[in-house]
Amino acid sequence: MIRYARIARTFLGAEVKNELAYRLNFFLGILEMVLVIGTSIGAVLVLFTQTASLNGWSLPQMIALTGVYYLVQGGVNVVFAPSFEKLMEHVRLGTLDFTLLKPANTQFLVSTRHFRVVRLVDLLFGASVVIVGLVMLGSVVTPWSVVTFLITLACGVACVYALLLSLVTLAFWFVRVDNILAIFWAFTDAGRFPIDLYPGWLRLTLATIVPIGIAVTVPAEAISGRMSLETFLGMLAGTAFSVGFASWFWRRGLKSYTGASA
Amino acid sequence: MSEAVVDVRALEKIYKVHERSTGIGATVGSLFRRTWKDVPAVARIDFSIASGEVVGFLGPNGAGKTTTLKMLSGLLYPTGGDATVLGYTPWKRDYAFLRRIALLMGNRTQLVWDIPAADSFLVLKQIYGVEDGDFRRRLDELVELLELQPLIHKPVRQLSLGERMKVEFAAGLLHGPDVVFLDEPTLGLDVSMQARIRTFVAELNKRTGATILLTSHYMDDIVALCKRVIVIHHGKILYDGGLADLAERMAPYKVVGATLRDGAAETDLSRYGELMSKDDAGRVKLKVPRAEAPARTARLVADLGDAIADLSLEDPPIEDVIDRVFSGEQLLGAEAEPVAAR
Amino acid sequence: MSLVATYRALFLASFQSFAAYRIQSLLWMLFAIVRPVIFLAAWVAVATAQGGTVGGYTIGDFAAYYVCLTFVNQLVLAWNSQEFEWEVNQGRLSAKLLRPLHPLHYAVVDNVVFKASTLPVLVVILILISISFDARYETQPWHVLVFIPSVLLAAGLTFFFNWIIASLAFWATRMNTANTLWNRASFVFAGQIAPISLMPGWLQAISYALPFWYMQGAPTEILRGGVTPERALFILAGQAAWLAVCFVAFQVIWRRGVRAYSAVGA
Numbered sequence: 001m002i003r004y005a006r007i008a009r010t011f012l013g014a015e016v017k018n019e020l021a022y023r024l025n026f027f028l029g030i031l032e033m034v035l036v037i038g039t040s041i042g043a044v045l046v047l048f049t050q051t052a053s054l055n056g057w058s059l060p061q062m063i064a065l066t067g068v069y070y071l072v073q074g075g076v077n078v079v080f081a082p083s084f085e086k087l088m089e090h091v092r093l094g095t096l097d098f099t100l101l102k103p104a105n106t107q108f109l110v111s112t113r114h115f116r117v118v119r120l121v122d123l124l125f126g127a128s129v130v131i132v133g134l135v136m137l138g139s140v141v142t143p144w145s146v147v148t149f150l151i152t153l154a155c156g157v158a159c160v161y162a163l164l165l166s167l168v169t170l171a172f173w174f175v176r177v178d179n180i181l182a183i184f185w186a187f188t189d190a191g192r193f194p195i196d197l198y199p200g201w202l203r204l205t206l207a208t209i210v211p212i213g214i215a216v217t218v219p220a221e222a223i224s225g226r227m228s229l230e231t232f233l234g235m236l237a238g239t240a241f242s243v244g245f246a247s248w249f250w251r252r253g254l255k256s257y258t259g260a261s262a
Numbered sequence: 263m264s265e266a267v268v269d270v271r272a273l274e275k276i277y278k279v280h281e282r283s284t285g286i287g288a289t290v291g292s293l294f295r296r297t298w299k300d301v302p303a304v305a306r307i308d309f310s311i312a313s314g315e316v317v318g319f320l321g322p323n324g325a326g327k328t329t330t331l332k333m334l335s336g337l338l339y340p341t342g343g344d345a346t347v348l349g350y351t352p353w354k355r356d357y358a359f360l361r362r363i364a365l366l367m368g369n370r371t372q373l374v375w376d377i378p379a380a381d382s383f384l385v386l387k388q389i390y391g392v393e394d395g396d397f398r399r400r401l402d403e404l405v406e407l408l409e410l411q412p413l414i415h416k417p418v419r420q421l422s423l424g425e426r427m428k429v430e431f432a433a434g435l436l437h438g439p440d441v442v443f444l445d446e447p448t449l450g451l452d453v454s455m456q457a458r459i460r461t462f463v464a465e466l467n468k469r470t471g472a473t474i475l476l477t478s479h480y481m482d483d484i485v486a487l488c489k490r491v492i493v494i495h496h497g498k499i500l501y502d503g504g505l506a507d508l509a510e511r512m513a514p515y516k517v518v519g520a521t522l523r524d525g526a527a528e529t530d531l532s533r534y535g536e537l538m539s540k541d542d543a544g545r546v547k548l549k550v551p552r553a554e555a556p557a558r559t560a561r562l563v564a565d566l567g568d569a570i571a572d573l574s575l576e577d578p579p580i581e582d583v584i585d586r587v588f589s590g591e592q593l594l595g596a597e598a599e600p601v602a603a604r
Numbered sequence: 605m606s607l608v609a610t611y612r613a614l615f616l617a618s619f620q621s622f623a624a625y626r627i628q629s630l631l632w633m634l635f636a637i638v639r640p641v642i643f644l645a646a647w648v649a650v651a652t653a654q655g656g657t658v659g660g661y662t663i664g665d666f667a668a669y670y671v672c673l674t675f676v677n678q679l680v681l682a683w684n685s686q687e688f689e690w691e692v693n694q695g696r697l698s699a700k701l702l703r704p705l706h707p708l709h710y711a712v713v714d715n716v717v718f719k720a721s722t723l724p725v726l727v728v729i730l731i732l733i734s735i736s737f738d739a740r741y742e743t744q745p746w747h748v749l750v751f752i753p754s755v756l757l758a759a760g761l762t763f764f765f766n767w768i769i770a771s772l773a774f775w776a777t778r779m780n781t782a783n784t785l786w787n788r789a790s791f792v793f794a795g796q797i798a799p800i801s802l803m804p805g806w807l808q809a810i811s812y813a814l815p816f817w818y819m820q821g822a823p824t825e826i827l828r829g830g831v832t833p834e835r836a837l838f839i840l841a842g843q844a845a846w847l848a849v850c851f852v853a854f855q856v857i858w859r860r861g862v863r864a865y866s867a868v869g870a
Contacts, residue, residue, distance in 0.1 A: 013381075014385055039792050042797075047646055113374075197645045202641070
């Protein structure tokens, strides 16, 4: 376990040195994020000039949800998304072999190989926005809500991770899976609102095949004290299932790639 | 005799390829029923390699060299047979096994493009669990041997192909492997870089005693590094034994090269040997049966004396030897007769 | 070669190369639809909470607004600023500058081909959305007549404004920032968050002053109907004014940019 933590830390360290070397780019990246998050919050504020509740969500709760939206995005984009992008390239170019030669778990290596350090800033800003929302919520925050928030947030990121891993595993058979991934990214925008806002088919999609919806909504419910026990347990079960499936699918893909007969 | 480090028995890799014939009927038919053809990439081969040997795998494209290497390094599952490397079954991919081997592939890089090689080295140190002391020592040695000092702190993408290959080599050997598989290591490099890599590999074997198995298209690689060569073609082993031995068997002749003056080149030289080539400057090459080479050379000197400006006696070009092996002029068994018998 | 003949040749080439990007283009449409759908869902929730109407817009009105907005967006969009940096880096711009044809013609043709090819599918999807949300249109024949010049003005305006941003690639090291600014400005001011009349007063004022609303929100209102002739005229005037400004700016900036580019040894 510790060994893997150290390996991940080395991956991160190498990338930090590299990105910080381009300081202007780094700072511009931060400014862009400020702009994006700022305008997203602005959109929420505009909606709330005309109402006091959005399908039962108050303004502080919606602000917290917006923060969670960027937290989840940050969590996925800081390491998993860039690593999977590179993985598709490796499968295409045949350089995945090098990863297979390493005395370490292949799934771990391909998932953590490449960090995009500037996205850590997304996490920072996302967390800040969540805190602003919490301050506005005042006394609603309890230790239980914080704990369940952190757990469901991790679950949410894990669900998205599982989906991306499964899609990328298809590259073993189909080589070019960029289009399939693009479909996923197209739906990401829908995570900015709670999924109970959406018509049935969209809600279902965002809870299952494109889990960005539940990844954002459930932790937001947790932190604003709206989450039911069923939802919490469902989230845990769903996460365990999807991560388990994705890992199994990955191993199958690897077996196929290395020509194992069964 | 030291224990075999690599032991291969009846190793086999058969790919199932979807068979396609031409014509509309066949194409439509293939929509409903696919016929599969078995393509043997490696067809039941046997060989053993002892510790510290440097063995060359020779064969044309598609002969099965890379497939064999991939099976021995655990990247590929065989469809039949057995192999053990350092006592492990490679495709079980034991971490302990992976820590003791290395596979370097020419023209393919495992280093991260944007960061300096030195940082990638640290990553590898972490993954392989190399101790600080060993790491320092090996790194210094590799940097010295490969002249890497100015290169390792630049982002890899800024290096030329030759520089990149040198750094790749270092990266692949940092964990001090006992067995090194080299797949076309000098591919695409210029002549001087090829020579440097060859020197390095020889040094590596001398200093660390690592067992080296290398495949190459370039005869010069094999000749410079390998005393033993395994010739592979269509997935089968055609020859396994000493390189010099191979030359003696497959091409039992020597080449007499002479530069002749005063029109001596135009005379009939057939009593000395078979004429291979002749040019306007009077340079001739004669093919002479190996056993008679000294005698014929002596006769040539005696007869043409003053007309000889230059004289040499060489082994047949190795490409010639290999071509003969591939064309199956004398299809030899998997194991050559022991050298001692000659 | 006459401009007509040139355009015919460019169109042919563009249609052929478009075939390779069919799937990507359909996916792009998915991107373009998700946002209006989710904001529509949000406003429906707001309207429901307020008893069915918000600021004069019923749920049906919102549905019609967002359907029209998506339609307009598809007709006016321009992506020069995203491709340009890549073209400069690849040296393809140099090749184009060597020819006796302004590079913008290639972009215009690609632009039209993309829209023509993807519009049918989009219209089908929009009709479905329209039906499922029970969209309410107040469109009268004269609205449609006015819509045509309006959307053309909007398309031209978007194209040239975006081209100006693209030109920044001549000087800027990081185009991503410029693109983000463009995207977010459109997001806020073009009418994607809400119909302009529902925005807070000060935001409305800024939106009327900037070109973004004239690119999307304004022609949307005309198409949906429910605008008075005076407002329609106001919109057309605003669009024309902004188009003129952008066209002049485009000429100036482009020429300066090409000179800077050539000075470094294109």
